[in-house]
Amino acid sequence: MAMIRPETEMKDTGIEWIGNIPSSWVCCKQKYVISLINGRAFKDTEFEEDGKYRILRVGNFFSNPKWYSSNLELEDDKYCYNGDLLYAWSMSYGPYIWNGEKVIYHYHIWKAKLLNNLSKRFAYYYLIALSDSIKSDVHETTMSFITMKSMNNSYIAFPEDIFEQQAIADYLDETCSKIDEIIAEAKASIDEHKELKQSVIFEAVTKGLDKNVEMKDSGVEWIGEIPVDWNIAKINRVAWTTSGATPLRSKETEYYDNAVIRWVRTLDLNNGHVTDSSEKITETALKNSSCSIMPVKTVCVAMYGGSGTIGKSGILEVECATNQAICSIVSDKKVLNPDYLHYVIMAVRKYWMKYAVGTRKDPNINQQIIAQMRIPIPQLSKQDIIVNHLDKVTDKCDSLIAEKESLINDLEAYKKSLIYEVVTGKRRVV
Numbered sequence: 001m002a003m004i005r006p007e008t009e010m011k012d013t014g015i016e017w018i019g020n021i022p023s024s025w026v027c028c029k030q031k032y033v034i035s036l037i038n039g040r041a042f043k044d045t046e047f048e049e050d051g052k053y054r055i056l057r058v059g060n061f062f063s064n065p066k067w068y069s070s071n072l073e074l075e076d077d078k079y080c081y082n083g084d085l086l087y088a089w090s091m092s093y094g095p096y097i098w099n100g101e102k103v104i105y106h107y108h109i110w111k112a113k114l115l116n117n118l119s120k121r122f123a124y125y126y127l128i129a130l131s132d133s134i135k136s137d138v139h140e141t142t143m144s145f146i147t148m149k150s151m152n153n154s155y156i157a158f159p160e161d162i163f164e165q166q167a168i169a170d171y172l173d174e175t176c177s178k179i180d181e182i183i184a185e186a187k188a189s190i191d192e193h194k195e196l197k198q199s200v201i202f203e204a205v206t207k208g209l210d211k212n213v214e215m216k217d218s219g220v221e222w223i224g225e226i227p228v229d230w231n232i233a234k235i236n237r238v239a240w241t242t243s244g245a246t247p248l249r250s251k252e253t254e255y256y257d258n259a260v261i262r263w264v265r266t267l268d269l270n271n272g273h274v275t276d277s278s279e280k281i282t283e284t285a286l287k288n289s290s291c292s293i294m295p296v297k298t299v300c301v302a303m304y305g306g307s308g309t310i311g312k313s314g315i316l317e318v319e320c321a322t323n324q325a326i327c328s329i330v331s332d333k334k335v336l337n338p339d340y341l342h343y344v345i346m347a348v349r350k351y352w353m354k355y356a357v358g359t360r361k362d363p364n365i366n367q368q369i370i371a372q373m374r375i376p377i378p379q380l381s382k383q384d385i386i387v388n389h390l391d392k393v394t395d396k397c398d399s400l401i402a403e404k405e406s407l408i409n410d411l412e413a414y415k416k417s418l419i420y421e422v423v424t425g426k427r428r429v430v
Helices: 120-137 148-152 162-207 283-287 338-355 367-372 380-423
Strands: 010-012 020-022 025-029 034-038 053-056 068-070 085-088 094-097 103-105 109-114 155-159 215-217 225-227 231-234 239-243 261-264 279-281 299-302 313-315 326-331 374-377
Touching: 020 025, 034 148, 085 120, 094 120, 109 120, 120 155, 120 162, 120 380, 155 162, 162 225, 162 338, 162 380, 239 367, 299 338, 313 338, 326 338, 326 367, 338 374, 338 380
Parallel strands: 053 103
Antiparallel strands: 010 020, 025 155, 034 109, 053 068, 085 094, 085 109, 215 225, 231 374, 239 326, 261 279, 299 313, 299 326
């Protein structure tokens, strides 16, 4: 394994994000050592379901499992091969070393050709550090792509000795691999706690807490049997539903000037909670839109936004407005505890897609589907007992999940810092 050693002789590059580097290192514009080659710009009509070559798009680097293909025969630089260094520059940006068969890479990806005595893996880690610097300087919502001009004129620092570059890459491969293993274990633990939480909620709101109670068929496939003294009712029989809206932007109704009213969006619904990151709108913006203020204990459900978003929910602890992608459910508190309703909504999430409408590409649920959903309803006193029980269990699960998420954030921050320090020579390896 590479050993850390101090470096005493440093020089200032004059480049803010790079700072000081070892005196023996070189610093130059990226275009002098890395050539970026554009991918193929496809028309919608050129995508095929079963072509000869798969088309690598930015989403395929992340969570998008959908692949298109093409039968086009192109010049060689429009294909990437196993081991090629690539860079995604649109929406989500960063470097990748392709590990797969020959594919056509999309226009939103560059292929990086090394022009000088530069190690591919060192260049890969340098591009990670550069991307992190760009992300920290520019807010994600205001910059969704990087231009080739800005990349070409970015600066890179590196040791001229190819063996030192390889030692740096070896050290980062080994160290980052260990960090990634810990992160993967933490993510697996989070998934386990989420599954446990979901299982406990489902069991409590469909079977109750008494394991010896007599059961009956609910007549609803996703619910199965329920206690004999429970009822089944459509949501619109025990609550009323509505959807929100988006306030109009104008000079008179700016979101942030004197904004006092929280406006909840689907991205604010997280793990059964409404996050504090909600935008705020002005009273003027509210009056000039079809938004309504929803009361405390309103249950919010995401109606569209993809399978990863549909069914996300939260319960309002303060009065808020909501956007049009959210269905707001207000309980009749004489028969339905809103916290119990929220637990039911959390339990039913994985079943919403069975009732989704729209196209296969863009399925969604709507207010009518939610209003017609049949749910189990015990006596109000039993709802209260179930809520108290689930509050304790889910709080414990959420606490464990938060601990793991904090660990992941710390490790990812450390990994970024480590890569930066090593590829700029502030932490030397031999």
